[in-house]
Amino acid sequence: MIKKTARYKITFAYDGSNFAGMQVQPHQRTVEQVLTVAVNRIAKKPQPPVAVIASGRTDAKVHALGQVAHFDLPFEIEPVALLKALNSSLPLDVLVKKVEPVSFDFHARFSAHNKRYRYRVSQGEFVNPFKRDYTGHFKYPLDVAKMQLACQDFVGEHDFTSFVASGSNVKSHVRTIYSATVVPDNTQNEIVLEFSGSGFLYNQVRIMVAVLLEIGTGQRAVDDIPKILAGKDRQLARWTAPASGLYLVSVGYENNLHNTTKSIDEKGNLK
CATH class of the missing domain: 3.30.70.580 (Pseudouridine synthase I, catalytic domain, N-terminal subdomain)
Incomplete structure (x- = not known):
């Protein structure tokens, strides 16, 4: 020893x-x-x-x-x-x-008692070769105001069963989100999403981002998130944003x- x-x-x-x-x-x-x-x-x-x-x-x-x-x-x-x-x-x-x-x-x-994640979405029509490893590319126009409103439905304690990828082996899917923000970065032609919470499940942030992007394009209603949470069904959230745009910003003690x-x-x- x-x-x-x-x-x-x-x-x-x-x-x-x-x-x-x-x-x-x-x-x-x-x-x-x-x-x-x-x-x-x-x-x-x-x-x-x-x-x-x-x-x-x-x-x-x-x-x-x-x-x-x-x-x-x-x-x-x-x-x-x-x-x-x-x-x-x-x-x-x-x-x-x-x-x-x-x-x-x-x-x-x-x-650890909290973690903060950031997701960067590149809004160019085509994939920027210098951003391809560091952002998730999404060329479609986004209504940021709708995304900002919708992301507040993630705040609080929820069962995130609909937002966890298969392969997770944790016993509980209940997590608390302390804050959620969506901010345009016009200098970089990006949308920056941040989430702070007690902890996050397998692919949870990337699935949350994907749902918000669908709300931003009008593919989903702005009030869809409470319904998805209540459904406790991964199929309700559909897709997962690419890994390249995700950053673990900090861990709090x-x-x-x-x-x-x-x-x-x-x-x-x-x-």
Whole structure:
């Protein structure tokens, strides 16, 4: 057994374009896999290996601006040194932005109390080759005011059975959405949707986005979302927006109670 002498929380970003998701999969390049290799190299390849525990999984092609993970090292190391060591060992499509020593009762997944996701919709008539990996393309005109009105029906505690993809194995589909917004970004010819909630189900955000896009085109009524929620039937929501437009923006931890010292940002400054 590794002697657990220090636990570290890292906040990191990644370009999901060339990853098969966050979670380790056989014969696939994943974010967890490259992080685990880097952490164990720094830990001098102990046995058993150090496990990297993320706040949750993201699917293939999905990006993150503020994913969170924790791991235990068999020795203590200064946060700034660990930050530099990790970024020196990681591929260029992953960046550790912050390192924080935390107490052993901190858990990246189970201590989290909210997550924020962003979805970017490109509105060009044709697919922009420089955006194809970072937005979901939707060329049809959208009534943003209708989308803004409709998205408020997601706010609150609901059973999201109609908004979870097959393959989910969680016991409860009840989740709480704290906020939902739809904002046009005219400088980029994009529509930006954001959702903050207690947690999200498999493909939930992408299915929510797809329904809002249908409302924006008039294919659905502006008051359809309560009916879809009440129906508890995945077929009512129909399709799923592409993974390329989705970003995990941040993971929240209540009052940051588990931190044991100040954190270090990517420039080596105390936060």
